[in-house]
Amino acid sequence: MLFVRMLRRVGQSPACGCWTPVLPVRFLGVSPRQIPADANFHSAFFSGTDHPRVLITGGLGQLGVGLANLLRKRFGKDNVVLSDIRKPPDHVFHSGPFIYSDILDYKNLREIVVNNRITWLFHYSALLSAIGEANVSLARAVNITGLHNILDVAAEHNLRLFVPSTIGAFGPTSPRNPTPDLCIQRPRTIYGVSKVHAELMGEYYHYRYGLDFRCLRYPGIISADSQPGGGTTDYAVQIFHDAAKHGKFECNLEARTRLPMMYIDDCLRATLEVMEAPAESLSMRTYNVSAMSFTPEELAQEVLKHVPEFQITYNVDAVRQAIADSWPMKFDDSNARKDWGWKHNFDLPELVTTMLNFHGSETRVAQAN
Ligand SMILES: NC(=O)C1=CN([C@@H]2O[C@H](COP(=O)(O)OP(=O)(O)OC[C@H]3O[C@@H](n4cnc5c(N)ncnc54)[C@H](O)[C@@H]3O)[C@@H](O)[C@H]2O)C=CC1
Numbered sequence: 001m002l003f004v005r006m007l008r009r010v011g012q013s014p015a016c017g018c019w020t021p022v023l024p025v026r027f028l029g030v031s032p033r034q035i036p037a038d039a040n041f042h043s044a045f046f047s048g049t050d051h052p053r054v055l056i057t058g059g060l061g062q063l064g065v066g067l068a069n070l071l072r073k074r075f076g077k078d079n080v081v082l083s084d085i086r087k088p089p090d091h092v093f094h095s096g097p098f099i100y101s102d103i104l105d106y107k108n109l110r111e112i113v114v115n116n117r118i119t120w121l122f123h124y125s126a127l128l129s130a131i132g133e134a135n136v137s138l139a140r141a142v143n144i145t146g147l148h149n150i151l152d153v154a155a156e157h158n159l160r161l162f163v164p165s166t167i168g169a170f171g172p173t174s175p176r177n178p179t180p181d182l183c184i185q186r187p188r189t190i191y192g193v194s195k196v197h198a199e200l201m202g203e204y205y206h207y208r209y210g211l212d213f214r215c216l217r218y219p220g221i222i223s224a225d226s227q228p229g230g231g232t233t234d235y236a237v238q239i240f241h242d243a244a245k246h247g248k249f250e251c252n253l254e255a256r257t258r259l260p261m262m263y264i265d266d267c268l269r270a271t272l273e274v275m276e277a278p279a280e281s282l283s284m285r286t287y288n289v290s291a292m293s294f295t296p297e298e299l300a301q302e303v304l305k306h307v308p309e310f311q312i313t314y315n316v317d318a319v320r321q322a323i324a325d326s327w328p329m330k331f332d333d334s335n336a337r338k339d340w341g342w343k344h345n346f347d348l349p350e351l352v353t354t355m356l357n358f359h360g361s362e363t364r365v366a367q368a369n
């Protein structure tokens, strides 16, 4: 009986325009994790006053609090629920709704989505590249098993789902300068493998079940008031802190390691823009987004313009260097620019000025100006 219901023909597949039987997402479990037969899988419509109700997972990392601030400005404070498995600092706890959510606990996820009437989900929980290599089994659980839970809850409750991917979803056999959207993806980190898996699974759910899945491949993200969580591009955040405070920085990547990077404001705006883009404008569901590309040497030269005594030294971390050497040097994001009008605001000079202004008000940057 259950099986018969699962095979009921429910609509047209967006992929081929033909009638397809819809199987439950988790057929083998007799759990209710199945796509409801009468669901409207396409983008929910929100009028000017009818805002989405947003959940952010893994929200206490480098990017989540900034995303919550941006979305709360747009959709209202109470319409954006931040979640994580860590305890929030006071200012975060008091800035809007916060809830405990472990993405490995499906029932907990479903309860949050139902009780808060969530309609959009931004899935930020992950273990990043360097920390993932140090803890492969946890990275596999969080980045892959956790993603499966997210896809299922999103499909089951007809959510619009954003999952970030990364430059780390490419590998040494990918074209590196520039790296287009569609090319060989054979990453050599568990982080990269899990992100390719996320891209493919999200697109599969989109074409198979009509899930409104949207994904951007972020470059290394640089932020002033939040710390990176254990990635290969972390040096490009730490350098500003050390330059302003100590006038020197020890870099764990080689001087000539070129990687795509982006200031956090551009990254979060891109995320909101792709989520708000009309479905018809999206010719793909996973896009590269890019802003700038630089080496530690070039970044240090730009910092020197503000901190004249600044010195950079190199103490290369073999694991991070091997990862960086397999990643894109420059990202081709022409599809994002063409399809939904992506345009970055921050290049290297603006990035460095902004970061040092933030860190430098009472330090050697201020003294130099
Ligand atoms: N920061 C960057 O440069 C880039 C980030 N991204 C992606 O953006 C997303 C957010 O990145 P960040 O904020 O930098 O990451 P982060 O490492 O700073 O934060 C990740 C958060 O996930 C949480 N988390 C871990 N296990 C969890 C679990 N079982 N349940 C719920 N939450 C859990 C952690 O507590 C942490 O707060 C990630 O998916 C990352 O892959 C992609 C490319 C670049």
Ligand SMILES: CC(=O)[C@H](N)C(=O)O
Binding pocket: 128, 129, 130, 166, 167, 168, 191, 218, 219, 220, 221, 230, 231, 232, 233, 234
């Ligand atoms: C580029 C990323 O995905 C992240 N910052 C990392 O270095 O792992």
